[in-house]
Amino acid sequence: MTTPDAPAPYHPVVPPAQTPNRDLLQLEVLGDDPQLIEEIGRLRQERNAVILAHNYQRPEVQRIADFVGDSLGLSRQAARTDADVIVFAGVHFMAETAAILNPGKTVLLPDLRAGCSLADTLTAQDIRAWKAQHPGGLVVTYVNTTADVKAESDYCCTSGNAVQIVESLPADVPVLFAPDRFLAAHVMRQTGRHLHVWQGACHVHEAIRPEDIAHQQGAHPDAELLIHPECGCSSRILASQPDVQLYSTEGMIHRARASAAQTFIVVTETGMVTRLEHDVPDKTFIPVSRTACCEYMKMITLRGVREALRDLSPRVTVPEAVRAQALRPIERMLAIG
Template identity: 55%
Template sequence: MLSIDLSQEIMELKKKRNAVILAHSYERPEVQDVADFVGDSLGLSRVAANTSADIIVFAGVHFMAETAAILNPKKTVLIPDLDAGCSLADTISAKDVQEWRDENPNGQVVAYVNTSAEVKALADVCVTSANAVAVVQSLDATRPIFFLPDMFLGAHVERVTGIKMHVWMGECHVHGGIGDKEIRETLEAHPDAEFLIHPECSCGSSCLYLKPDAKMLSTEGMVTYAKASDRTEFVIATEVGIIHRLNKMAPGKKFLPVKESAICQYMKMITLEKIYDSLVEDKYVVSVDEEIARAALGAIEAMISIG
């Protein structure tokens, strides 16, 4: 079956089943193109919280589908491939968080959305890269703050807010692999380009040293900025799936990935064929234990309400 035929089949199935497809900006181009909404974790969480669809097909990784299931306990949430996980989420467990809470009974736990439901259940508030700074600024800085699990995002938040936190030493294997060398070479080859960098990237403050006017932005922030900018050439430091969305949303502009091999294999596990099977056979239903979901819901809703 040709992909164009498969895409049409998916469109018809969506209508028949009152389903909505949510896709992250790192997904394959053809997957983004059949989605009803494409965006970052925060934007997709907001859509999931308000959808009238009976079925949510999440073209993303497992923690995203879990979040949608927590926000929609009476709806069917599907993920087309159960193995679509997250290397960053795997760096921390609920046991790790509970140990910190036991040692800091007056502490506040800020959990990046890239975490399991069990970790979210122990958090005071969740964040995404789009609103992490705003969330931390809203907290009581006189009390200990545990920021988890991305150390580079945590360092960025500390740098911007001036608030010292306990930061977990986790990283995304894709963003952690984007370093000074690739950035320096790309910037030297395109000196007039604007530089947009995701705060999960490993170079941190050294990237800002290489190009002081660099913009540290979430994936959705990159799209919004590129659309509004008068500039026509951009160097992009994040997972390369975002380039397809940037090209669609800001046509006529040039987007240059810092590292062509910055590919999340987990995101790319989702294919049109798997989305089709998911809609036909309800593959695979994502459910969260009721007690864990109840405990995590407050932290997720707090994330959605800020920034």
């Protein structure tokens, strides 16, 4: 019961995920342009640059990258690179993370419009108000957040290490988990621990329906499911198919290699099919839905990468005061796993 002197309970008002402007996007594969690729190679060498690409990037962008991976893997690459210039083929918060880890390097994002609907559901002020309602609580934020939010956090995590990070925290301390409610549900199932959960979601993963999975399973009855824990359908699928496992994007690679199955239904953003086909070429991968496509991720193009290297712009920077605070939870994440 609330005492007369206690503050009123804080009930966060979570804004809806932004709907990207689809007019900004060309969904079709733009194809390999030999001249562009040659120019990118020359500029990469001249600038001593490294190109990091997320798993959800266009196929042609993944092909010219030095490293392709998930948020955790790319964070590790950003932390250890000896390049002078980092071109981040991803979205804005990823480039910010690279800038936090590499204050002396030039970090480029080829298209500044490449944002994140999940990151947009949470602000630093939201975190401060939330912490005030849970004194002594620890804030664990998914890496899909802005630098300002990271600066207010105790730990960052990715889908690949969220369970491990929560398990490492003292059992008697409240944990505030933000912003993805579907990843939080997965962590609670795996750890058995209660979390205070921010009610954010990725607009792409939230829109994947159990009906989409059922349709593909009907068409491919022998296929194995590879489901990302960010997907809004995951809890309902687990209720009807309790033996199904959830995988981070890197976990999908490992599972596809180890499994005896030859065909897989990939329940995440469509770009992951490109990565799986590259890394596990002897197996077949079916996207759960052709509409499970992140408009923000697909804003990065070969032409944009070439122009970023040529002009050393657009550059992503983080103010030093924010960077120093945001570095702590990122380093804790990298230290744990």
